[in-house]
Amino acid sequence: MPDQASNRTMDTAGGAAGAAPPAVRVEGLWKRFGEQIAVAGVDLDLPAGKFIGLVGPNGAGKTTTLSMITGLLRPDQGRIEVVGHDVWKDPVEVKARIGVLPEGLRLFERLSGGELLSYTGRLRGLPGEEVDKRAAQLLDVLDLAGARHKLVVDYSTGMRKKIGLAAALLHNPQVLFLDEPFEGVDPVSAQTIRGVLERYTASGATVVFSSHVMELVESLCDWVAVMAAGRIRAHGPLAEVRGSARSLQDAFLQLVGANGRDTGDALDWLGGGAR
Numbered sequence: 041m042p043d044q045a046s047n048r049t050m051d052t053a054g055g056a057a058g059a060a061p062p063a064v065r066v067e068g069l070w071k072r073f074g075e076q077i078a079v080a081g082v083d084l085d086l087p088a089g090k091f092i093g094l095v096g097p098n099g100a101g102k103t104t105t106l107s108m109i110t111g112l113l114r115p116d117q118g119r120i121e122v123v124g125h126d127v128w129k130d131p132v133e134v135k136a137r138i139g140v141l142p143e144g145l146r147l148f149e150r151l152s153g154g155e156l157l158s159y160t161g162r163l164r165g166l167p168g169e170e171v172d173k174r175a176a177q178l179l180d181v182l183d184l185a186g187a188r189h190k191l192v193v194d195y196s197t198g199m200r201k202k203i204g205l206a207a208a209l210l211h212n213p214q215v216l217f218l219d220e221p222f223e224g225v226d227p228v229s230a231q232t233i234r235g236v237l238e239r240y241t242a243s244g245a246t247v248v249f250s251s252h253v254m255e256l257v258e259s260l261c262d263w264v265a266v267m268a269a270g271r272i273r274a275h276g277p278l279a280e281v282r283g284s285a286r287s288l289q290d291a292f293l294q295l296v297g298a299n300g301r302d303t304g305d306a307l308d309w310l311g312g313g314a315r
């Protein structure tokens with residue numbers, strides 16, 4: 041199974057002179073919160089036009105990394121480019137090209153779903169007519185048309201994810217970042233979101249999403265990066281990262297060193313009705 045150093049050669053994006061830049065290029069990225077080093081020297085190129093999964097155990101540094109890449113959190117050290125533009129030197133260029141569905145998404149709760157999209161589209165500088173057309177189509181595809189006049193505060197968890205996704209897609213970004221996009225989403229809605237994202241990447245756009253659900257990553261992604269303890273442990277095409285392991289789940293457990301971990305034998309008081 042490849043480690044970070046050996047598997048840099050797998051990355052085909054941006055390798056040749058004059059080739060299109062990768063969707064994301066990260067060099068020497070660090071972030072510390074007090075004593076806690078959340079991101080410990082990440083170097084990573086994410087190829088354009090791929091469905092990319094960022095996976096890792098709780099606390100691995102995924103959200104912190106995505107927040108820095110999307111310009112929401114300033115790195116302590118390091119450089120980040122999105123489609124060739126420096127995120128921190130050229131934020132307007134970058135923000136015009138990305139869509140973000142962050143973890144714990146904050147929305148304008150007192151707007152209806154329809155109003156939220158109208159507002160977002162106009163903030164993005166799209167003509168009103170175009171915003172209305174795209175908003176109606178997105179609401180329809182995401183099965184939110186019936187809730188377009190309902191206030192966002194009254195949306196369910198899954199509906200919030202879907203309206204957040206619609207808002208992130210409205211300006212047709214080149215790269216879409218999604219933090220746990222399927223959390224709290226029912227299987228039917230998940231299938232819908234999946235269809236929208238597959239269509240989007242098939243057109244050459246890039247999706248980068250973080251998830252703990254390996255089966256989902258394995259079925260959706262063609263490229264993965266595995267993160268643990270603030271570092272990238274492996275990255276590359278799905279089949280190469282999975283290597284000879286039976287599944288991505290097994291490869292992941294080997295990579296993050298969780299195989300053979302205590303499965304709770306110490307909790308001998310738990311279960312069986314014993315006092």
Ligand SMILES: Nc1ncnc2c1ncn2[C@@H]1O[C@H](COP(=O)(O)OP(=O)(O)OP(=O)(O)O)[C@@H](O)[C@H]1O
Nearest residue numbers: 073076077078096097098099100101102103104105
């Ligand atoms: N604002 C913060 N202040 C202090 N520590 C933080 C902060 N944000 C993140 N951390 C710490 O940084 C580390 C990485 O957190 P992060 O949220 O990036 O992990 P993650 O991989 O997204 O985890 P999860 O899968 O559980 O969401 C953790 O140890 C976390 O406690």
